Amino acid sequence: MRILTEQILKEVITKRPSVSYKGNFGRVLIIGGNPNYGGAVIMNAMAAVHSGAGLVSVATDPSNFTAIHCHTPEAMVTDYQQDLKALIVSSDVVLIGSGLGDQLALLQKVLTSIEPHQILIIDGSALTLLAQHPQVLPDCHLVLTPHQMEWERLSHIAIANQNQADLNWQALQDYTNQPLLVLKSNHTQIYTENEVYQIPVGGPYQATGGMGDTLAGMIAGFAAQFKPLASAVMAATYAHSAIAQELAQDYYVTLPTQISGQISPFMRRYSQLDK
Numbered sequence: 001m002r003i004l005t006e007q008i009l010k011e012v013i014t015k016r017p018s019v020s021y022k023g024n025f026g027r028v029l030i031i032g033g034n035p036n037y038g039g040a041v042i043m044n045a046m047a048a049v050h051s052g053a054g055l056v057s058v059a060t061d062p063s064n065f066t067a068i069h070c071h072t073p074e075a076m077v078t079d080y081q082q083d084l085k086a087l088i089v090s091s092d093v094v095l096i097g098s099g100l101g102d103q104l105a106l107l108q109k110v111l112t113s114i115e116p117h118q119i120l121i122i123d124g125s126a127l128t129l130l131a132q133h134p135q136v137l138p139d140c141h142l143v144l145t146p147h148q149m150e151w152e153r154l155s156h157i158a159i160a161n162q163n164q165a166d167l168n169w170q171a172l173q174d175y176t177n178q179p180l181l182v183l184k185s186n187h188t189q190i191y192t193e194n195e196v197y198q199i200p201v202g203g204p205y206q207a208t209g210g211m212g213d214t215l216a217g218m219i220a221g222f223a224a225q226f227k228p229l230a231s232a233v234m235a236a237t238y239a240h241s242a243i244a245q246e247l248a249q250d251y252y253v254t255l256p257t258q259i260s261g262q263i264s265p266f267m268r269r270y271s272q273l274d275k
Ligand SMILES: NC(=O)C1=CN([C@@H]2O[C@H](COP(=O)(O)OP(=O)(O)OC[C@H]3O[C@@H](n4cnc5c(N)ncnc54)[C@H](O)[C@@H]3O)[C@@H](O)[C@H]2O)[C@@H](O)CC1
Pocket: 036, 037, 038, 039, 040, 041, 097, 098, 099, 100, 101, 123, 124, 125, 126, 128, 147, 148, 149, 150, 159, 184, 185, 186, 209, 210, 211, 212, 213
């Protein structure tokens, strides 16, 4: 297992070209947020917008629309019970699962609609649904972002054994289309096609609801703008905890929304560095 270094931020976060518009920085579609978990998609959306995604849409329960507009007027909203096919295929990145609850039909719709060139990030309830109702995962660029219990449900690897990279690696080989895996814990691991990394930043000040929803939104925002995908995922995951670590010099607990507020100044700093 390799320790991920700050170098990943210098590599991935680049200055924006002058000749550009929002269409150059990716379209992100977020699907989640049932009536009880509206906060999850607000935190996804805030993180994606602050990471620099060009256009962000949220397909969610209509009871969440006003709150999303209040927190993130940059994001567009749509009812997740409508036919989402057109919205899905016109997106660069689809993030499904944060606060989704038990909406299996919606997950199935996304899995069957997504196209090979697209990026699909699967988080939260969608991972639990996949464990309960195994589905064929689509031929596309896949990223799974489970916490330890979600990974235990999916892989049947007990949390106590998840520090054994070879076991997690073996479980990933069972997928016909090997996904990138962000296995979240106090020592988050990232599994790419042929390497395993651990992030050396972050701490218990991050142990608060919505922290993973914010990470998923950041991964979506980075994946929308930066290539290759594995590097974008690693940079987002590193940045998420590095921002929290910086905030923790002054705060006992680092709130997810506070992290989102720091993403843009943090990215600017890294975009200015000599490469
Ligand atoms: N404000 C909101 O709307 C929030 C919505 N959320 C959503 O709520 C849904 C349920 O997710 P939860 O994760 O709360 O519930 P889960 O039931 O999926 O997972 C929580 C269970 O996992 C166990 N666990 C073991 N190791 C863990 C680890 N390293 N990290 C987290 N849990 C661990 C906990 O003890 C608990 O029993 C998800 O869709 C999630 O996105 C949460 O993100 C919390 C905030």
